Amino acid sequence: MRAVLRSERARLTALYGTLLLLAGGGLVALVNVLLRKGLYSRISWAVTTVMPGGVPAEGTGDPVPGQKVFEPAQKLPPGTAPTPEQIEQWRVTRNLSTAAARAALHELTLVSLIALALFAVLSAWLAWWMAGRVLRPVAVITETARRLSGANLHERIALQAPPGELKRLADTFDGMLDRMEDLVGAQRRFAANAAHELRTPLAVQRAAAEIGLAGEPEPAKVARIRERLIAVADSSEHLVESLLLLAVSEEGLESARPVDLAALAEAELSAAEAAEADAAGLSVVRDLAPLTVSGDGTLLGHLVRNLLANAVRHNRAGGRLRVSTSADGLLTVSNTGPLIDPEEVPGLLEPFRRRAERRHTAGEGAGLGLSIVASIARAHAAHLQAEANPSPDGGLTIRVRFPAEPRA
Structure with a gap:
């Protein structure tokens, strides 16, 4: 089971599907409970409100010869004992009501279970589809992050979606990429400029030593080259100190x-x-x-x-x-x-x-x-x-x- 639920989409499908199935099962159970409490009385009332007899009901006119008409059941007056025909008629009515109620409940339960099974399949499919729709921006963000490197930091997600948590996540990721691109660009420029700035005084020193001091230079020339080398060394030292200070300040405050x-x-x-x-x-x-x-x-x-x-x-x-x-x-x-x-x-x-x-x-x-x-x-x-x-x-x-x- 854990191997199956390794993806977020599978977990969301299981969650959504279970919730929908529980909702459908609860609805079916509630309908059955409510019907069990009132179905028998309703069928019994419907059956006993009309009884076979030979007297036409009020307002119906004369019955067709050979055809029985029906009249509403009535309560017996107080103190009056029912006749054997009435007792038999009541027993038949009760048996008929019970059988009708059982048949209706059996049919309702069978239909409900079939409907619940179909609903379970539909719920799983809907849950899978919904999970895919919800996680699609996450897949886009993941694919973009996997594809990023120093050569394509210019790419952005630019998620087209209504405002929400995933839209904010994508926009935040794009903002982070903006800052990363600026930082990487600044670091590249800094490294290139620092290498250039350090290489230039070294080249000046080398040229002064190789060219200016070649052969047997005059003392005045040696003094000028010496001053030049010292000035270049001072400039290089100042540059290195500035780079160190910049690095220290970028680290933040210790206290x-x-x-x-x-x-x-x-x-x-x-x-x-x-x-x-x-x-x-x-x-x-x-x-x-x-x-x-x-x-x-x-x-x-x-x-x-x-x-x-x-x-x-x-x-x-x-x-x-x-x-x-x-x-x-x-x-x-x-x-x-x-x-x-x-x-x-x-x-x-x-x-x-x-x-x-x-x-x-x-x-x-x-x-x-x-x-x-x-x-x-x-x-x-x-x-x-x-x-x-x-x-x-x-x-x-x-x-x-x-x-x-x-x-x-």
Whole structure:
């Protein structure tokens, strides 16, 4: 039996068929019980309401000669004893009623059992058909999942069905495939870009060593090549550290504690002013309201530092840098700079995405700053929004809204 009921369709067929058969059997049993209680009395009443006699019934007129007419049975007056003819007539009526009731019940039982057998066969077929109809979307989902691979993640179920649990399941599966396709695509792009970014400095180092140091180069040339190799090594080290930081932030938070984000932003902003902002002639605007969030202080420091570094690096001479925090959990960093097409903004949050081709010059970023910011924001359940500033200011405005802290 277990071997037969290995499929969900067989189990549903057994369940539906059993329920329909029980319903039909219960209906037949109920009809028989009700008829057994009242069938004899109804037949007896029908038989005894007309009795053979020679007196015409009231309103029937004269009887046809030689033909007996029937009249309703009547109760005897109180104190009157029935005659032998009446007793015999009552006995005949009772026997006739009993025989008619038994025959009717026998015929009803036989017909009911035959009908129940036919109903059982029909119920099994209907249950099998219904189970197939119900499980058809599940079969479509299963076949799609079995067929999926890295090469055809673009396929979707797109179930055409009325709203219901299976429709929601299919739509949820399609949504999961959308996220998987985006994730796999992002991982492929990340791997390809990371390999390219790491291969380029290695090629530069190899060329400098093989070509620049070939033969007996002059000391000045050796010094220049040495500086070049050190710069390339520093760039590679920064890239590796950024990749590690991105990987760490993608893993989420191991622990969280209250962090004064306003004080953290003030410290990072002061360091940025001392290092780069003053040299670029930028005007810095602070609006740091008290803001405490729950998270990892080191990761949040990298988030603020990358935002400020991006705002300074992609600013213009004599431009403006604005940093603000608000008590409702919002951190905002805005800068002036080149005009950016709003359609390009979402791509800037992906790893190794730049508005211009990388030249591997001093001070050039690896294209991971904003993607690290986005990853750290996700780890802290924060919502990051980036939008291009309109002309004439240009640049970007990035807002990071942290979840509200529960009140004590």
